[in-house]
Amino acid sequence: MEGEDWIYSEKVKDHFMKPRNFLFGDESQFDANAVGQVGNPICGDQMKMYLKIENNKIVDVRWKTYGCASAIASTSALSELVKGKTLDEALKISAKDIDDYLGNLPKHKFHCSVLGHEALEDAVNKYRFTPEK
Amino acid sequence: MTYLDYAATSPLLPEVIDAMSAAERRYFANASALHTPGHLAMNEIEHTRGLLAEMINAEPEEIIFTSGASESNNTVIRTFEGHKIITSPLEHHSIIEAAVIYGGEEEPALYSYMLANNEIGEIMPVKEQVKKAHKEGAFAHSDLTQVLGKLPIDVKELDLDYATFSAHKIGGPIGVGALYVRKGVPFKPLIIGGNQEKKRRGGTYNTVGIIGFGAALEHLKKVNSWSLYDTKVRELRDKLAERILTEIPGSSLNTELERDKSLPNILNASFEAAEGESIQLYLDAEGVIVSTGSACAAGDAKPSHVLMAKTGDAEVAHSSIRFSFNPDNTEADIEKVMEVLPGIVNRLQQISTVTMRSK
Numbered sequence: 001m002e003g004e005d006w007i008y009s010e011k012v013k014d015h016f017m018k019p020r021n022f023l024f025g026d027e028s029q030f031d032a033n034a035v036g037q038v039g040n041p042i043c044g045d046q047m048k049m050y051l052k053i054e055n056n057k058i059v060d061v062r063w064k065t066y067g068c069a070s071a072i073a074s075t076s077a078l079s080e081l082v083k084g085k086t087l088d089e090a091l092k093i094s095a096k097d098i099d100d101y102l103g104n105l106p107k108h109k110f111h112c113s114v115l116g117h118e119a120l121e122d123a124v125n126k127y128r129f130t131p132e133k
Numbered sequence: 134m135t136y137l138d139y140a141a142t143s144p145l146l147p148e149v150i151d152a153m154s155a156a157e158r159r160y161f162a163n164a165s166a167l168h169t170p171g172h173l174a175m176n177e178i179e180h181t182r183g184l185l186a187e188m189i190n191a192e193p194e195e196i197i198f199t200s201g202a203s204e205s206n207n208t209v210i211r212t213f214e215g216h217k218i219i220t221s222p223l224e225h226h227s228i229i230e231a232a233v234i235y236g237g238e239e240e241p242a243l244y245s246y247m248l249a250n251n252e253i254g255e256i257m258p259v260k261e262q263v264k265k266a267h268k269e270g271a272f273a274h275s276d277l278t279q280v281l282g283k284l285p286i287d288v289k290e291l292d293l294d295y296a297t298f299s300a301h302k303i304g305g306p307i308g309v310g311a312l313y314v315r316k317g318v319p320f321k322p323l324i325i326g327g328n329q330e331k332k333r334r335g336g337t338y339n340t341v342g343i344i345g346f347g348a349a350l351e352h353l354k355k356v357n358s359w360s361l362y363d364t365k366v367r368e369l370r371d372k373l374a375e376r377i378l379t380e381i382p383g384s385s386l387n388t389e390l391e392r393d394k395s396l397p398n399i400l401n402a403s404f405e406a407a408e409g410e411s412i413q414l415y416l417d418a419e420g421v422i423v424s425t426g427s428a429c430a431a432g433d434a435k436p437s438h439v440l441m442a443k444t445g446d447a448e449v450a451h452s453s454i455r456f457s458f459n460p461d462n463t464e465a466d467i468e469k470v471m472e473v474l475p476g477i478v479n480r481l482q483q484i485s486t487v488t489m490r491s492k
Binding site: 016017019022023024025037039041042043044045046047048063064065066067068069071072 | 406407408409410411414418427436447448451480483484485486487
């Protein structure tokens, strides 16, 4: 299959066909200390970001997604973008940054990158506003 | 490539390609012209008209050629502009959206019920609806796009006033369709400004396309298409259904397989916790071509209206895949699907946020 025959960019295709940092199977396998979730399977997409945060830095990340190729590629791309970033740096990653990184999603799929950004935000907020365990 | 999207469109049959390429050279003249080349082109058009009329038990003058099923559907609905239009929720958008625009309160009403649905293959009780319509003094239309070549059609026996047909679902060209209009029923042309089709549809005759449609109809007769679908195609479809259910956890069927419940060539299945567009595109990467009722794939905000009407469950609709067969498919195609589909679905289920209810 040639890239130009596809409705998506090469980068989206790459992240869809070879997603990075996904959490396969049982989620307890990954020792996350911040988890964020957005979306709803009823609407066609749902994303969950699992972060391992040390000293305000995202040292590792996993994700799960129910959704289309754009949703999978968006979470995969985001996982690459946030790794090693401080929480403040990570929060600055916008939906547009994800979209740019992927070489642009089709217009009607832009909401997938928005969801990715929101899942990350949700995880970081939960971490910040949850008292130390 | 394992092509299982024949209900969306089918490749041109070899004899259709031959007939059309010969026609491009031979029947280029405007079929409405009085000169000999025009007349010869018209003869070919009338040949296709006769074939279709014979196949559906209509009179040739009750057949109008159109640009396809959507035009045929739009034409009938618009004929009843301002009148009550009663349809099923499983209709094609060219019925549903036209009914929203043109529907009104006046009588007589129009009933429009497809005989079989394109997404799940469901066969609907059209005869009952027609009876009901006529009892009320209303008129009855049926979209038979998916049915031509799959089940025998008799418009007299169905007692229809209008019926819609398309060429590209039977190996004919895209851009050619037909509308059956029973003698004496109301009719309003959609395309005006020409004497073609007895002033019922303006525009220069699509001679080559109509000849291609004719070649596809000849093919249906030659191979006894109806019996091929009822035997070979049905067996393949049922076999895939059985293997999906037994080999893929979380799978369910949206098509009822009983003979009188669905077309023999369509199988719609859902895969819990796995989204349809992703399944479709991973299958595509493996050379298996299917379609999905997921919203994402269509670039729409909502998933398939048909699956929503049938199941009332958006998740089932988003997770649906349609496999549609034709007699060219073989056991090897089923093998190919089952070689790749279980792994694709499993991987999506394992990375899904949705926890499977059935394990």
